[in-house]
Amino acid sequence: MNLSTLARTSLLHLSPLRSTSSTRDNATDSVAIEGRNINFSVNTRQGKMVPILKDCSIRIPSGQLWMLLGPNGCGKSTLLKILAGLLTPTNGALYVRRPKSYVFQNPDHQVYIVSLLFHFSSRVISRSLVVELNFCVISNANAFFIASFGSRFLKGTNLSLQTPEASLTMQVVMPTVEADVAFGLGRLNLTNSEVRSRVSKALEAVGMSEYLQRPVQTLSGGQKQRVAIAGALAEACKVLLLDELTTFLDESDQMGVIKAVQNLLDISGEVTALWVTHRLEELEYADGAVYMEDGRVVMHGDAASINKFIKAKQSSYIDRINS
Numbered sequence: 001m002n003l004s005t006l007a008r009t010s011l012l013h014l015s016p017l018r019s020t021s022s023t024r025d026n027a028t029d030s031v032a033i034e035g036r037n038i039n040f041s042v043n044t045r046q047g048k049m050v051p052i053l054k055d056c057s058i059r060i061p062s063g064q065l066w067m068l069l070g071p072n073g074c075g076k077s078t079l080l081k082i083l084a085g086l087l088t089p090t091n092g093a094l095y096v097r098r099p100k101s102y103v104f105q106n107p108d109h110q111v112y113i114v115s116l117l118f119h120f121s122s123r124v125i126s127r128s129l130v131v132e133l134n135f136c137v138i139s140n141a142n143a144f145f146i147a148s149f150g151s152r153f154l155k156g157t158n159l160s161l162q163t164p165e166a167s168l169t170m171q172v173v174m175p176t177v178e179a180d181v182a183f184g185l186g187r188l189n190l191t192n193s194e195v196r197s198r199v200s201k202a203l204e205a206v207g208m209s210e211y212l213q214r215p216v217q218t219l220s221g222g223q224k225q226r227v228a229i230a231g232a233l234a235e236a237c238k239v240l241l242l243d244e245l246t247t248f249l250d251e252s253d254q255m256g257v258i259k260a261v262q263n264l265l266d267i268s269g270e271v272t273a274l275w276v277t278h279r280l281e282e283l284e285y286a287d288g289a290v291y292m293e294d295g296r297v298v299m300h301g302d303a304a305s306i307n308k309f310i311k312a313k314q315s316s317y318i319d320r321i322n323s
């Protein structure tokens with residue numbers, strides 16, 4: 001989908017975008033993420049089609065931090081995965097600026113996820129989708145293995161596995177923060193000094209420069225999350241899709257991650273972030289927000305209006321319970 005074609009199309013059911021006081025000075029009017037009438041259904045074992053997303057439309061300007069909110073099961077993660085290219089919509093129009101990167105809720109799953117993402121972009125050399133990265137070789141069968149045991153447990157381990165298609169040795173996780181951030185750069189044909197420079201700039205953007213040589217498993221959850229974001233930045237990603245990053249974090253780590261994302265948007269001016277959250281208080285850091293219910297986008301616009309809308313809904317719900 002061509003951006004200019006999409007931009008010319010009027011999105012009648014979206015509320016107009018308005019700037020908020022927190023909008024970054026360097027943000028432009030160009031659009032980084034746009035979805036129009038996105039539908040997504042799944043087939044149940046009984047052969048029934050169940051709609052998960054219903055005519056969802058969103059439009060997110062470049063250089064801004066937006067939040068995606070809504071009750072449990074309303075479809076936030078599904079929409080984010082569609083934007084990331086991990087799921088294909090049943091129908092609808094979609095534009096997401098590239099390179100884009102998806103950062104998962106649990107920082108310990110990041111390496112497993114990296115391997116899955118590479119399925120779509122890397123060299124397929126056997127039926128089991130074996131992919132070669134700069135440091136490691138992973139197959140989808142092994143990815144399941146990593147998921148089952150937890151990548152944290154396997155960090156820095158060498159595994160030898162025999163599959164019907166190939167005999168594999170894989171080093172699962174990078175031993176240090178520096179190597180972890182450099183993980184995805186192998187396919188870019190960069191010199192060593194270019195890799196080092198990208199890694200150090202990315203770690204600086206998330207406030208983790210002094211952790212370059214630290215083993216990843218010694219970091220806190222929030223620090224791991226920031227390292228994962230740095231990995232995406234090192235690959236020069238323009239769109240960050242962040243799935244409930246602060247769920248497992250305490251308050252100080254939570255603030256560290258939000259500040260890191262805000263900081264990197266301020267520094268770059270051209271990175272756009274969409275952040276799935278349950279926490280209403282995180283809205284105060286956003287330029288805009290999308291509120292979903294039951295697979296639909298109910299409201300879309302500036303963060304303050306969405307905050308007011310959700311609070312009004314919550315208090316009317318409490319009133320109904322109490323009456």
Ligand SMILES: Nc1ncnc2c1ncn2[C@@H]1O[C@H](COP(=O)(O)OP(=O)(O)OP(=O)(O)O)[C@@H](O)[C@H]1O
Nearest residue numbers: 042050052070071072073074075076077078079278
């Ligand atoms: N493959 C699937 N098969 C059946 N139902 C699914 C599938 N994937 C998602 N769903 C359902 O779709 C709905 C939306 O799921 P999704 O994970 O996107 O919600 P969410 O808003 O991110 O929820 P939460 O806030 O609890 O993480 C849920 O009811 C979920 O059970």
